[in-house]
Amino acid sequence: MKRLDVFTGMIVSKYFASLNDFIAFEQVCTKFKNTLNRFHINPIPITKKMIKHFPQIETLNIWNKTDEHFGYQIFTKENAVFSNITEFNFYKVNIWYQVEFGITQFPQNNIFVFKKVCLTRKDRELLKGDIPTNVMSLETSCYADENSLTSITLPPTVYNIGDNCFFYCKNLLEVNISGRIEHIGMSCFDNCRQLSAVTFLVCLGELPEHCFNGCRSLKEISVPKGITELGESCFGHCDNLSKIVLPNSLKIIYRFCFQECKSLKEVTLPPQIENIYWNAFLNCRELSRINFPKSLKSIGQICFQGCVSLKEVCLYRSTEFCKDSFTGINITLIE
Structure with missing residues (x-):
């Protein structure tokens, strides 16, 4: 039976549901010890406390509106106060929850990559x-x-x-x-x-x-x-x-x-x-x-x-x- 190598192990770990799964996986053997360090994009929702476990993150995935946005705000006409001042500097931010097409057209949202865009009647x-x-x-x-x-x-x-x-x-x-x-x-x-x-x-x-x-x-x-x-x-x-x-x-x-x-x-x-x-x-x-x-x-x-x-x-x-x-x-x- 074939064993997981480092590369395949990283692919498998993308399907983990929690940080504890990653920590347990790193403890399986020494070749998986630095799995978290290899990710340049977070495979699970993370918080400000969790981000230290993913030190190489360059692109942020946000799956739900309730996920931590790390200070990044999506601009809408309804935003009374808009600011994207944040201590975290990501190359880009992927938004995986549904947003209306009109929101994607505001230049203030250029840092975001919207993955689920809905076309409304408006x-x-x-x-x-x-x-x-x-x-x-x-x-x-x-x-x-x-x-x-x-x-x-x-x-x-x-x-x-x-x-x-x-x-x-x-x-x-x-x-x-x-x-x-x-x-x-x-x-x-x-x-x-x-x-x-x-x-x-x-x-x-x-x-x-x-x-x-x-x-x-x-x-x-x-x-x-x-x-x-x-x-x-x-x-x-x-x-x-x-x-x-x-x-x-x-x-x-x-x-x-x-x-x-x-x-x-x-x-x-x-x-x-x-x-x-x-x-x-x-x-x-x-x-x-x-x-x-x-x-x-x-x-x-x-x-x-x-x-x-x-x-x-x-x-x-x-x-x-x-x-x-x-x-x-x-x-x-x-x-």
């Missing part, structure tokens, strides 16, 4: 041009009701999109999301009635309720890999949606997800799908083909009511469904 109204590349989050209702917006490209740094972010952007035609989205808020593109093209590669977790509800010009979409759930009325009332590609990661389709998708003709459910809730495909009048994998555990009530073009389906006996799940549709059960 910031956006003052912004000209594209979303800056240091923005990682879009606040709730950031672009809601913005009639002048016709296209939007999110930089790869953006990983969080707030609730109602693009709600009722009635002239929005195209959305390009190039980064890895970790959270997308409910009703994000709700009632973007002219939206016809959406491109995004990776999105973790779920597409929440009403995410694309009422996007009547949307004809096709590939749900990004990583999505495990489609929320309530996620694609409801997408009148012209005729093609949707679902990822293998998808497990749950919630109620009313595709209600009134009157142009949807065919759906291929992924091999890991587990549950389809009631009214999920309500009044999908053109739907004529859909498969049901063996992984599917249950289908909710009146799930396919109004699917007048769907004449017959094949189901595994292990799948639970209600009598009215397939009203007027022939069912063949297979082992």
Whole structure:
């Protein structure tokens, strides 16, 4: 079995949670004795009493607003008295808690490197041009009701999109999301009635309720890999949606997800799908083909009511469904 060398030991120690962990690690053997001296940036939150244990620190990491700031103040318009006079002289200060984009633009804050920048509605109204590349989050209702917006490209740094972010952007035609989205808020593109093209590669977790509800010009979409759930009325009332590609990661389709998708003709459910809730495909009048994998555990009530073009389906006996799940549709059960 390989043993830790000095370099690898330092990498491991970056994941320690407290100063006591570092002190204990230095006592393991002599080669780790000066581990704390090797850090030029603090791997854990530190106080004025603790800084003596990190004598070579040049860059200060501040993870939370409540952490010791060593006299460094972030300038805002609300600061009645502002001063960055401090006995500590760091080359730069990394701020890891969320701050608004407008704050990052004050020249008084040049010493800070802001790692989690949120674009607010107020910031956006003052912004000209594209979303800056240091923005990682879009606040709730950031672009809601913005009639002048016709296209939007999110930089790869953006990983969080707030609730109602693009709600009722009635002239929005195209959305390009190039980064890895970790959270997308409910009703994000709700009632973007002219939206016809959406491109995004990776999105973790779920597409929440009403995410694309009422996007009547949307004809096709590939749900990004990583999505495990489609929320309530996620694609409801997408009148012209005729093609949707679902990822293998998808497990749950919630109620009313595709209600009134009157142009949807065919759906291929992924091999890991587990549950389809009631009214999920309500009044999908053109739907004529859909498969049901063996992984599917249950289908909710009146799930396919109004699917007048769907004449017959094949189901595994292990799948639970209600009598009215397939009203007027022939069912063949297979082992």
